[in-house]
Amino acid sequence: MTDSSSVPATGTDDRDLRTFIAGLPKAELHVHHVGSASPRIVSELAARHPDSKVPSDPEALADFFTFTDFAHFIDVYLSVVDLIRTPEDVRLLTYEVARDLARQQVRYAELTVTPFSSTRRGIDELGFMAAIEDARKAAEAEFGTVLRWCFDIPGEAGLESAEETARLATDDRIRPEGLVSFGLGGPEIGVPRPQFKPYFDRAIAAGLHSVPHAGETTGPQTVWDALTELRAERIGHGTSSAQDPALLAHLAERRIPLEVCPTSNIATRAVRTLDEHPVKEFVKAGVLVTINSDDPPMFGTDLNNEYAVAARLLGLDERGLAELAKNAVEASFLDAAGKARITAEIDTYTSTWLAS
Numbered sequence: 001m002t003d004s005s006s007v008p009a010t011g012t013d014d015r016d017l018r019t020f021i022a023g024l025p026k027a028e029l030h031v032h033h034v035g036s037a038s039p040r041i042v043s044e045l046a047a048r049h050p051d052s053k054v055p056s057d058p059e060a061l062a063d064f065f066t067f068t069d070f071a072h073f074i075d076v077y078l079s080v081v082d083l084i085r086t087p088e089d090v091r092l093l094t095y096e097v098a099r100d101l102a103r104q105q106v107r108y109a110e111l112t113v114t115p116f117s118s119t120r121r122g123i124d125e126l127g128f129m130a131a132i133e134d135a136r137k138a139a140e141a142e143f144g145t146v147l148r149w150c151f152d153i154p155g156e157a158g159l160e161s162a163e164e165t166a167r168l169a170t171d172d173r174i175r176p177e178g179l180v181s182f183g184l185g186g187p188e189i190g191v192p193r194p195q196f197k198p199y200f201d202r203a204i205a206a207g208l209h210s211v212p213h214a215g216e217t218t219g220p221q222t223v224w225d226a227l228t229e230l231r232a233e234r235i236g237h238g239t240s241s242a243q244d245p246a247l248l249a250h251l252a253e254r255r256i257p258l259e260v261c262p263t264s265n266i267a268t269r270a271v272r273t274l275d276e277h278p279v280k281e282f283v284k285a286g287v288l289v290t291i292n293s294d295d296p297p298m299f300g301t302d303l304n305n306e307y308a309v310a311a312r313l314l315g316l317d318e319r320g321l322a323e324l325a326k327n328a329v330e331a332s333f334l335d336a337a338g339k340a341r342i343t344a345e346i347d348t349y350t351s352t353w354l355a356s
């Protein structure tokens with residue numbers, strides 16, 4: 001588990017910046033449904049299923065969430081997926097994830113859900129959709145946090161999973177009201193992006209936005225393929241884009257946002273150290289950077305900590321952090337009125353903080 005909680009900020013006292021961040025209204029665009037299950041939820045589910053290799057003791061769970069490489073991360077991730085066995089498990093997990101987001105003043109989040117991984121493990125598809133929708137509506141009513149869904153293909157599971165995910169995302173009898181986007185996750189090595197073009201074409205034709213992971217564990221060509229073959233409107237991670245100046249210029253010129261997840265990249269060994277993270281190059285090239293947590297409990301972080309990491313790496317003060325938060329609102333698929341509302345909240349909060 002990566003503990004970046006000791007991340008010193010810039011000149012402004014880290015404590016003050018962390019206090020500012022804690023109250024800053026935010027939007028999160030790259031955060032996984034199962035990957036956000038808190039240690040408490042995972043422990044509770046593991047206790048229900050003693051046959052699982054996931055420890056129910058929170059201490060042991062912290063060690064369990066320590067990864068030697070990306071493939072190991074995926075193994076651990078799937079062992080948590082195995083704990084989700086009923087629509088009630090899904091509803092509980094989703095509601096608790098929403099509570100954790102609301103505690104961080106997340107006003108809007110696009111949660112990446114992998115329905116294939118649950119339906120292939122026997123959860124009824126309509127039961128799954130009803131569970132996430134129940135939790136989404138309860139979260140909005142009780143926490144004021146607006147959730148939308150991204151359905152992603154677990155790419156390593158191949159074209160069978162692509163077909164199933166496209167069907168669940170485009171069949172009006174099944175797709176949930178909160179679905180806004182279509183993605184592609186899992187390992188990139190050995191999983192070239194072009195093969196998924198037909199499925200993204202179907203999703204886009206059904207009105208969904210394309211937001212595949214790319215350039216997390218492979219080079220810039222994967223990002224180019226995501227843009228040209230999958231018509232990506234945003235890129236999950238895009239870490240290796242820094243190796244290709246033409247790609248950086250293209251992303252900046254077309255204002256294609258990167259969903260940057262700093263601590264995730266360290267925890268999965270995609271990047272060696274935070275100081276080597278290319279987020280500085282992205283900002284220097286004029287790329288629209290959003291800050292996200294990916295699988296926060298698994299990586300020993302949360303969104304607020306990711307903002308503190310960004311403040312240190314980019315030398316940001318309160319105004320710079322507010323700009324990051326507004327980048328995520330701009331890059332989101334929330335409607336114009338919703339965007340204006342959250343942007344105004346960010347401005348009011350920041351000006352009040354600076355005047356105090």
Ligand SMILES: Nc1ncnc2c1ncn2[C@@H]1O[C@H](CCC(=O)c2cccc(C(=O)O)c2)[C@@H](O)[C@H]1O
Pocket residue numbers: 032035074077078112113114116117118120152153154155156157185186187213216264294295
């Ligand atoms: N940082 C990340 N980068 C990439 N992905 C990430 C990240 N964090 C979380 N994920 C999620 O991990 C899952 C991976 C699931 C997967 O690979 C797989 C392979 C074979 C079979 C099955 C199955 O279900 O039978 C699943 C994806 O669904 C994705 O949404």
Ligand SMILES: [Zn+2]
Pocket residue numbers: 030032185213236294
């Ligand atoms: Zn991810």
